[in-house]
Amino acid sequence: MKKFLLSMCVGLGLLLGASAAMAQATDAAPAVAPMMAPEAPAAVAPVVDAVAMAVAAAPAAEAAAAEAPAAEPTPHKGDVAWMLVATLLVVMMVIPGLALFYGGLVRSKNMLSVLMQVTVVFSLVIVLWTLYGYSLAFGGEGLIIANLDKAFLMGITMDSVSNTFTEGVVIPELIFVAFQATFAGITCAIIVGAFAERIKFSAVLIFTTIWFTFSYIPVAHMVWGSGGLLIGMGKMDFAGGTVVHLSAAVAALVGAYMIGKRIGYGKEAMAPHSLPLTLVGAALLWVGWFGFNAGSALEANSNATLAFLNTLIATAAAVLAWCLGEVLLKGKASMLGAASGAVAGLVAITPACGYVGPQGAIVIGLAGGFLCLWGVNGLKKMLGADDTLDVFGLHGVGGIVGGLLTGVFVSPLLGGGGDADFSIVSQVSVQALSMLVAAVWAGVVAFIAFKVADMLVGLRVTEDEEREGLDISSHGESAYNR
Numbered sequence: 001m002k003k004f005l006l007s008m009c010v011g012l013g014l015l016l017g018a019s020a021a022m023a024q025a026t027d028a029a030p031a032v033a034p035m036m037a038p039e040a041p042a043a044v045a046p047v048v049d050a051v052a053m054a055v056a057a058a059p060a061a062e063a064a065a066a067e068a069p070a071a072e073p074t075p076h077k078g079d080v081a082w083m084l085v086a087t088l089l090v091v092m093m094v095i096p097g098l099a100l101f102y103g104g105l106v107r108s109k110n111m112l113s114v115l116m117q118v119t120v121v122f123s124l125v126i127v128l129w130t131l132y133g134y135s136l137a138f139g140g141e142g143l144i145i146a147n148l149d150k151a152f153l154m155g156i157t158m159d160s161v162s163n164t165f166t167e168g169v170v171i172p173e174l175i176f177v178a179f180q181a182t183f184a185g186i187t188c189a190i191i192v193g194a195f196a197e198r199i200k201f202s203a204v205l206i207f208t209t210i211w212f213t214f215s216y217i218p219v220a221h222m223v224w225g226s227g228g229l230l231i232g233m234g235k236m237d238f239a240g241g242t243v244v245h246l247s248a249a250v251a252a253l254v255g256a257y258m259i260g261k262r263i264g265y266g267k268e269a270m271a272p273h274s275l276p277l278t279l280v281g282a283a284l285l286w287v288g289w290f291g292f293n294a295g296s297a298l299e300a301n302s303n304a305t306l307a308f309l310n311t312l313i314a315t316a317a318a319v320l321a322w323c324l325g326e327v328l329l330k331g332k333a334s335m336l337g338a339a340s341g342a343v344a345g346l347v348a349i350t351p352a353c354g355y356v357g358p359q360g361a362i363v364i365g366l367a368g369g370f371l372c373l374w375g376v377n378g379l380k381k382m383l384g385a386d387d388t389l390d391v392f393g394l395h396g397v398g399g400i401v402g403g404l405l406t407g408v409f410v411s412p413l414l415g416g417g418g419d420a421d422f423s424i425v426s427q428v429s430v431q432a433l434s435m436l437v438a439a440v441w442a443g444v445v446a447f448i449a450f451k452v453a454d455m456l457v458g459l460r461v462t463e464d465e466e467r468e469g470l471d472i473s474s475h476g477e478s479a480y481n482r
Contacts, residue, residue, distance in 0.1 A: 073170045075161060082300035083175045089291025090182035094122045094189055097288050101281025101343070102193050105389050108273040109469025110197045111479035117192045117201065121208050122185040128212055129181040137220045138180065141227035144218050153177065164298040171298060179295060184220070186292075187244045188212055193389035194252030195259045198466050201474050203453040210449035211251055215442045219247050223438070234427070235434040236410065238307065239296040241351025241402045242438045249396030250439045251446035253385060258450045259459050261386035263466055275335055282339035286315055289346045293353040307353040311346065314353075314365030318345025321369025329377075337373070340394065344372035347398030352406035357415025364405045372397050400435065407431040 099118040103111050125133075135150035150156060156177065161170035188208050192199075222228040223235055223243050230242075237243060262270070272278060293311045297304035322341025323333035348368025349361055356364070375393035387393065407428035410416035418427075453459060460466075465473035472478060 073161070073168050075171050076169070076300075078300045079164075079169070079171050079298075080175065082304070083171055083179060083295060083298065086291035086295025087175065087179045087182055089288045090179070090186065090295070091288075093285050093288030093292060094182070094186045095119055097281050097284030098186065098189055099281065100277050101285060101339070102196065102389055104274040104277030104279075104281060105193075105272040106196050107270060107469070108480055109471055109478075111273065111471060112477055113201070113470035113474055114192070114196050116475055117196070117204050118189045120201075121189045121192060121204065124205060124208055125185040125188045125212055126181050128209065129184050130177070133184060133212065133217055134177050134180065136217045138176075138225055142221065142225070143227060143229045143232075145221050146225055162298075165303070166299060166301070169299060176298070180220075183240060183244060183292075184212065184216055187216055187240075187248045190245070190248040190391060190395060191252045191255065194256045194385075194387045194391040196388040197470060198262050198460055199255075199259055200457060200459060200461055201470075202457045203450075203459045206453040206456055207255070207446075207449045210452055211442075211445055214449075215247065215251065215445035216243075219243055219438050219441060223434070230434045230437065233434060234430045236355060236406050236427070236431065237351045237403070237434075238354040238406075239293045239350045241347070241399045241406070242435050244399075245347045245350065245395040246399035246403065246435055247438055247442040249392045249394075249399060250442045252391035253383070253387060253396065254443050254446040255450055256385040256387045256392075258447070258454075262388070263463060265386045272336065275339075279335060279339050282342050286342050286346060289315075289350075293350060297354055303354050309358060310349055310353040310356065310361035313358055314349035314361040314368070315342050315345035317362045317365030318342065318348065318369035318372075321345075321366045322373050325370050325373040329373075340372070340376065340390070341369045343394050344368045344398050347395050348372070348402035348405075351399070351402045352409060355406060355417055356409040357417075359415045360405075360409030364402060364409065367405060368398050368401050371401050403431050403435050404428055 095118065099115045102114045102118060106114050130153060132148060132151045134153065135148050136145045138146060139148065139150040140146040156173050158172065158174065160173035162173045162176040163170055188211065191208075191211075192204060220243050222230040223237050224231060235242070264270070290308055290311055294304040294308040297307055319338050319341040322337050322344060326333045326337045345365040345368050348364050352360070352364055372394050375397035376390040377393075379397065380387060380390065380393055383392070385392075407430065408414065408424050410418040410427060411422050411424050412418050412420060416422075450459060461470065461473060
């Protein structure tokens with residue numbers, strides 16, 4: 001009995017112990033499980049909700065993006081800075097570059113007259129460009145000219161932009177106006193070199209106004225403007241081989257014929273009075289020409305660097321070619337020849353600088369140097385005109401050589417940037433036809449402009465005034481006081 005009661009007590013004790021253990025386990029479990037199970041949904045649910053909301057909102061976001069207008073492109077500060085510098089460099093090309101290059105080549109009694117003509121012609125054209133030139137050249141579409149919607153620069157503000165050659169890249173329209181103004185100014189200033197030392201100052205200004213209005217503006221629009229006739233034909237002129245140099249050269253040649261030869265031409269010595277000044281002018285032209293050519297890319301990009309390099313090496317090649325040609329013809333190379341060779345190379349590479357490779361630029365420079373040397377010697381005698389400072393020999397021949405060779409060396413087979421199906425024959429034909437149109441246009445307008453100036457004030461100073469020199473007779477001052 002005692003054993004039974006003892007067993008019962010032990011069994012009850014084990015049962016109570018097991019119950020207590022189970023009770024402790026049951027009480028402890030809620031202290032762990034709620035830390036995981038209830039919080040897991042709380043941690044996952046926001047993620048699931050966010051994904052669901054994003055998926056649901058995607059169509060609405062796409063619809064809103066489609067309806068929202070695209071952001072307007074804004075000018076990049078680097079492009080703006082480069083175009084400001086390029087424009088400044090072109091101004092330096094004219095004053096003092098072209099002025100000193102021309103001034104050193106004339107006789108000392110006409111030094112100031114040439115400086116005056118270059119300076120005032122450039123200034124006159126800048127003002128005319130602002131009044132109506134820019135609007136007619138770049139103010140809209142048209143085969144020959146644009147329109148007068150932007151006359152007096154109406155509607156152009158600091159927020160106005162002009163497109164470049166890269167889609168979505170723009171520059172301020174104000175700097176485009178200024179850059180193109182310098183091109184117009186230097187074109188008209190180049191012309192005065194053909195009839196220096198004998199033309200009336202008033203006649204120069206009348207001619208410039210007429211020729212700028214009815215020749216430069218239409219040719220610039222036809223080659224560069226929206227809807228222009230020549231650009232529509234496929235004309236390639238990166239920085240003005242036709243618009244600037246060939247057009248100016250043809251007008252200059254017409255003027256040399258119409259005004260006549262200087263008194264004593266071919267009989268009296270008419271040597272340049274200061275070749276050091278001529279070299280200084282040529283050097284300033286070379287430096288400024290980097291703005292002229294590389295700036296025509298309208299951006300600070302790889303195309304500008306290509307134009308920059310081509311301008312450097314083509315000009316150097318032309319200097320060497322001219323000097324070599326002089327050695328072969330005369331036995332000696334001259335400093336005047338080296339300076340002229342630099343200008344010849346600059347002119348020749350201008351239409352091609354942004355299209356051809358460096359190898360093509362070297363060939364264009366060499367060709368420009370040799371052929372422009374012939375232009376100021378053999379061709380000048382054949383034409384029989386007193387082109388005082390060889391405007392046609394340098395700018396005309398150089399513009400033709402560069403324009404035609406552009407059509408050759410743009411070919412990708414020769415290192416150029418043309419398409420794979422580029423045709424040299426086809427492009428050279430377009431180049432030749434376009435240059436013929438521009439040359440005829442410039443020549444006809446020049447003839448009319450000189451005729452009008454002749455009827456209004458007369459073209460030429462008197463014989464006594466010419467012998468005295470235009471510095472004193474036209475401007476009442478002298479370049480050098482003894």
